[in-house]
Amino acid sequence: MITPKLPLRIGLYQNGGSRLLGDDRHYNLTRSLLDKGYAVSVIRSDSRLGPVLDGAWLLLGHFGKDGPLPAMGNGNGVKLYFRDIEGLETSQILDAVEEVRGETELPDPGGWKPWFPVIDYNRCTNCMQCLSFCLFDVYGVHEEKIQVQNESNCKTDCPACSRVCPEVAILFPKYKSGPINGDVVRQEDIQREAMKVDISALLGGDLYGSLRQRQTEARQRFSTERDESRALLERKKCLRKLKKDFDIPDEVLMSLPSAGDIQERAERAKAKLAARQERSQTVRDSRPAPSEDDWGI
Amino acid sequence: MATNHDPTLPDPTTPGPVTAQPAKILYCRCAYAKVIAPEVKDEVLQRLTRSGATFEAVPDLCEMSARRDPALKRLAAEDEIKIAACYPRAVKWLFSAAQAPLPKDTVEILNMRVDSAGTVVERLLQAYSNGEKPS
Numbered sequence: 001m002i003t004p005k006l007p008l009r010i011g012l013y014q015n016g017g018s019r020l021l022g023d024d025r026h027y028n029l030t031r032s033l034l035d036k037g038y039a040v041s042v043i044r045s046d047s048r049l050g051p052v053l054d055g056a057w058l059l060l061g062h063f064g065k066d067g068p069l070p071a072m073g074n075g076n077g078v079k080l081y082f083r084d085i086e087g088l089e090t091s092q093i094l095d096a097v098e099e100v101r102g103e104t105e106l107p108d109p110g111g112w113k114p115w116f117p118v119i120d121y122n123r124c125t126n127c128m129q130c131l132s133f134c135l136f137d138v139y140g141v142h143e144e145k146i147q148v149q150n151e152s153n154c155k156t157d158c159p160a161c162s163r164v165c166p167e168v169a170i171l172f173p174k175y176k177s178g179p180i181n182g183d184v185v186r187q188e189d190i191q192r193e194a195m196k197v198d199i200s201a202l203l204g205g206d207l208y209g210s211l212r213q214r215q216t217e218a219r220q221r222f223s224t225e226r227d228e229s230r231a232l233l234e235r236k237k238c239l240r241k242l243k244k245d246f247d248i249p250d251e252v253l254m255s256l257p258s259a260g261d262i263q264e265r266a267e268r269a270k271a272k273l274a275a276r277q278e279r280s281q282t283v284r285d286s287r288p289a290p291s292e293d294d295w296g297i
Numbered sequence: 298m299a300t301n302h303d304p305t306l307p308d309p310t311t312p313g314p315v316t317a318q319p320a321k322i323l324y325c326r327c328a329y330a331k332v333i334a335p336e337v338k339d340e341v342l343q344r345l346t347r348s349g350a351t352f353e354a355v356p357d358l359c360e361m362s363a364r365r366d367p368a369l370k371r372l373a374a375e376d377e378i379k380i381a382a383c384y385p386r387a388v389k390w391l392f393s394a395a396q397a398p399l400p401k402d403t404v405e406i407l408n409m410r411v412d413s414a415g416t417v418v419e420r421l422l423q424a425y426s427n428g429e430k431p432s
Contacts (some may be wrong), residue, residue: 007365027346031339039355042346068319113329114359137427141405148394151363169425173359173387174330181332181410182387225412 006055007109008101011041013061013082021062021085028061036094037109055079057143058100060093061087079104115174116151117161122168123185130161130170155252163247322352322421325382325409329357333383333409338412341381348375348422358382362391369397377403379421381411393432 009179010033014021021029026042033040056079063084081104083096099208101108117130117138126146131139138161162170162180166191175181179189245248316380324345325331343395345352352371361369372378373392379400382388385406391401 006364007366023347027343031326031342034342034354034356035328036354037328037360039361041353041354042351092319109327109356112360114357114363116359116363118359118394119361120386120390121393122422171390173383173391174327174332176332176383182390184384218341235306277378 005107008038008097008104009041009055009057010031011043011057011059013059013063025090029093031092033097034089036097036219037111038097041296043102056104056106057081058097059083059085060097076077112152113156113159113174114151115156115172116154117148118171118173118182120146120169120171123167125167125169127166129164129166133164134161147195155249158252160248160252302381321350321375321378321384322350322354323380324354325358325380325388326354326356327333327358327383327409329360337417341409342364343419344414345421348418350422358388358391362395364396369395373397373399375403379405379407381407381417381421383411384408385419 008291012021012026012030030040030042058081060083062209071153074100081100083093083100085093085096088096124146126144128141128146131141136148136150136153136155138146138148138154142149156284159175159180161174162175168179168185169181171182172180173182177183179185298327322345325340326338326342342354353368355368369392380432385408388406389399389403405418405420409417
């Protein structure tokens with residue numbers, strides 16, 4: 001999950017005490033604020049913000065000499081700021097917004113292209129192939145269920161994990177084409193996905209064991225052949241195939257961990273698993289033997 | 298102040314009591330990617346601002362979902378909500394990922410990636426065009 005601090009929200013306040021913005025000005029201002037990363041609530045006659053839960057709000061409007069109407073229902077730690085934008089150009093309003101944001105010390109909105117996988121749990125079978133495949137710790141498990149836990153770890157424009165999902169259950173809403181972008185999954189998509197690389201089968205079911213085995217084999221091969229240029233060519237060929245088949249950007253291929261890193265990671269995972277198994281064994285052993293009451297005797 | 302207000306819509310210039318009328322329209326700008334045609338998202342936004350409707354516009358639903366923004370819970374709790382964004386399957390699971398599952402039957406998701414601005418706006422404002430004022 002990315003920064004938990006909520007950004008400043010903007011209310012374009014056009015209620016009783018605030019006169020209406022002109023249509024074009026309203027549109028230009030809303031568009032500019034959105035493009036800078038601010039959420040905008042357009043509050044019209046006979047309306048209000050609804051149940052505001054928390055965070056800081058800046059209400060912009062033409063309040064006139066009477067000022068804004070008193071804010072209602074703004075408890076629960078909600079902070080409200082008001083700025084009269086009468087006579088201000090859009091750029092001046094944006095400056096005023098930045099000024100308030102500075103006062104609140106809230107984060108600068110934007111700055112991160114939100115690229116990360118989204119799981120369609122209607123399709124997901126919890127097979128964990130995505131977890132095994134992703135080397136950037138985007139996925140995690142909570143209560144034995146696969147989850148996306150570290151969105152910002154995901155490599156921008158890389159849809160590789162969705163390519164290995166046998167159930168077409170992983171979406172990237174900003175991907176160019178379906179069904180990865182969330183478009184309806186059709187029968188032909190399912191058939192195509194069934195032909196994809198099955199990571200478990202490919203690696204014999206034990207990802208890290210297989211990686212270690214491959215590394216050992218590679219070491220042996222290189223030590224006998226000593227043909228580094230051939231190895232490099234093979235690697236390039238393999239990367240080209242990955243790039244073509246999985247639509248993986250160069251940046252991701254370049255940042256893939258080395259074989260050594262993978263091995264280290266495997267050792268860590270193995271140690272963690274062993275510790276967990278030991279803990280659960282200890283818990284089981286420390287439980288008192290069931291009494292007659294427990295058995296309902 | 299001069300506005301091109303549609304007479305079939307609620308009059309936004311009439312000062313009314315400040316009552317609890319939640320927003321029922323959500324517009325996603327998809328600000329950090331170029332997957333929605335600019336002319337579509339601009340036209341939808343322009344027509345929304347001219348409509349007199351109350352609405353919420355967010356820069357990017359994906360970003361809000363990643364942040365587990367509580368505003369998504371507030372929006373998902375609406376009795377009825379119309380969302381102008383992208384593919385319904387993506388929107389549904391983005392809300393779900395933020396622990397803000399959308400209601401099954403009372404949400405309408407309009408897809409600006411494939412539908413025209415006219416179609417999207419027509420659907421978004423349908424209750425208004427029918428002379429119904431959102432409760």
